[in-house]
Amino acid sequence: MLNFMVSLFSNPAILLALVAFVGLVAQRKQATEVMEGTFKTLIGFLIFGIGASTMTGALQNFNVLFQKGFHITGVVASPEAATALAQSQYGFVVSCVLILGFVMNLVFARITPMKNIFFTGGHSLFFACVLALIIKSYGYSNTVSIILGGVILGFASAALPQLCQPFMRRITGGDAQAIGHFNMIGYALSGSIGLLFKKHKDKSTEDIKFPAWLSFFRDFLMGMAVIMLILFYVSALKAGSAVTQELAGKTHWLVFPLVQAFMFTAGMSILMTGVRMFLAEITAAFVAISEKFIPNSRPALDVPTVFPYAPTAVIVGFLTSYAAGLIGVGIMFLFKFPVVIIPAAHISFFSGGTAAVFGNSTGGWRGAIAGSFVAGLLLAFLPTLLFPVFGGMGIEGSTFPNIDYNVTGILLNKILSFFH
Numbered sequence: 001m002l003n004f005m006v007s008l009f010s011n012p013a014i015l016l017a018l019v020a021f022v023g024l025v026a027q028r029k030q031a032t033e034v035m036e037g038t039f040k041t042l043i044g045f046l047i048f049g050i051g052a053s054t055m056t057g058a059l060q061n062f063n064v065l066f067q068k069g070f071h072i073t074g075v076v077a078s079p080e081a082a083t084a085l086a087q088s089q090y091g092f093v094v095s096c097v098l099i100l101g102f103v104m105n106l107v108f109a110r111i112t113p114m115k116n117i118f119f120t121g122g123h124s125l126f127f128a129c130v131l132a133l134i135i136k137s138y139g140y141s142n143t144v145s146i147i148l149g150g151v152i153l154g155f156a157s158a159a160l161p162q163l164c165q166p167f168m169r170r171i172t173g174g175d176a177q178a179i180g181h182f183n184m185i186g187y188a189l190s191g192s193i194g195l196l197f198k199k200h201k202d203k204s205t206e207d208i209k210f211p212a213w214l215s216f217f218r219d220f221l222m223g224m225a226v227i228m229l230i231l232f233y234v235s236a237l238k239a240g241s242a243v244t245q246e247l248a249g250k251t252h253w254l255v256f257p258l259v260q261a262f263m264f265t266a267g268m269s270i271l272m273t274g275v276r277m278f279l280a281e282i283t284a285a286f287v288a289i290s291e292k293f294i295p296n297s298r299p300a301l302d303v304p305t306v307f308p309y310a311p312t313a314v315i316v317g318f319l320t321s322y323a324a325g326l327i328g329v330g331i332m333f334l335f336k337f338p339v340v341i342i343p344a345a346h347i348s349f350f351s352g353g354t355a356a357v358f359g360n361s362t363g364g365w366r367g368a369i370a371g372s373f374v375a376g377l378l379l380a381f382l383p384t385l386l387f388p389v390f391g392g393m394g395i396e397g398s399t400f401p402n403i404d405y406n407v408t409g410i411l412l413n414k415i416l417s418f419f420h
Contacts (some may be wrong), residue, residue: 011338013045015119016042016282017038019041019299022285023289024285040287041278044275044278044279047268048304050270050271051268051271052302053166054263054267055264056346058260060345065238070235076340077344077347079129079398079401079402082400086393090136096142096150097131099150101149101152101153104150104291106294106392107153108159112158114412115298116157116299116376118159120301123181125398127404127405127408129400130408131148132149134412138420160184160185161180163188164184164187164188172309173360176298178300181350181351182403187358188358189375190359190375191358191359191361191367193363193370194361204360204365205316205360221269224265234314241295303353306357310357313357314356314357317352317356317357317368318353321356321372322348323382324375325341325342329380332380339384341383343380353372354370355372355374355376356368356373378399383400383406
């Protein structure tokens with residue numbers, strides 16, 4: 001039963017489909033309409049996941065080429081790898097924190113003004129790992145670790161989207177949707193930084209006037225394809241034929257960057273198709289659920305749900321955030337940090353791109369650049385503060401880069417060290 005519950009609550013596609021099902025039943029829809037809405041939600045989110053996986057795979061290949069080509073060594077800020085290590089040693093505690101966290105999210109949404117229900121299951125799993133590792137590092141029992149971790153996760157899931165909601169209203173033009181991605185302190189900060197440029201807010205990234213020979217950049221996917229082609233080929237040529245060919249397998253090493261760049265772009269197209277498909281269904285379902293069970297609740301969904309509102313800002317934010325991370329690498333080398341955090345391209349894309357959407361909503365393209373640059377620096381430097389804790393728990397070679405994990409984790413670590 002425990003394995004069933006863990007599998008159910010850690011699969012966001014099934015979870016969202018169940019929510020759609022409950023919402024449609026609450027509206028007393030016909031059986032065929034219930035089935036159609038439930039299946040569309042499930043299929044749409046799976047399409048969304050396929051796109052995200054395709055993009056992440058291409059960006060991880062880019063990480064290897066870039067690091068080998070430019071001889072950068074250090075710890076890659078990738079929560080997927082760190083979570084795999086944590087699950088192997090503390091799987092029971094992590095899983096129970098995840099389940100209790102979801103339950104407490106519903107409780108907080110029901111009894112407080114924070115009406116956000118967090119649906120990005122992967123991020124909840126990463127956060128559960130961070131909390132479990134920090135609490136267990138002080139020798140607390142599994143029971144204490146699960147209860148404390150679950151309550152914190154549930155509170156964060158309801159409270160942190162609230163920080164972003166004023167900006168989400170600007171971005172989406174409504175209040176029916178929240179952001180559900182644990183860089184929300186960074187996104188709210190980016191939106192606030194954008195306010196410094198509020199007199200330029202009408203000069204949006206989406207209104208950038210490209211020269212005639214660059215007119216294809218008006219098409220988001222075409223611009224994305226060209227940028228990724230440049231990045232992949234520069235990294236592949238710098239890494240050399242041997243390194244690239246090892247990644248490419250049977251594909252010629254000079255063809256591999258071409259395929260990967262367009263694979264990434266295709267993944268983005270798939271992802272946005274899935275977003276459009278499930279977002280309408282889940283929003284309608286939430287109206288019914290909020291009326292019945294949790295009044296005025298809203299779904300907190302993954303960041304690509306805001307990409308269609310400012311797609312050019314996503315490109316700007318990715319490049320700016322990644323550049324900030326590389327500057328961070330230089331500073332860490334220069335000042336001989338005990339650990340050097342290497343930015344992961346997929347983290348910079350999703351987190352930096354979203355930060356730019358928030359900055360753009362309040363300060364135009366200036367806010368997009370400034371907000372995503374600061375977010376990139378935070379993604380680089382915050383993990384250095386908690387890395388010794390994770391290293392002491394056997395999590396080496398990778399770490400958790402996200403801003404919310406680290407801000408919450410640093411505060412929790414300080415509090416526990418005081419009591420301990």
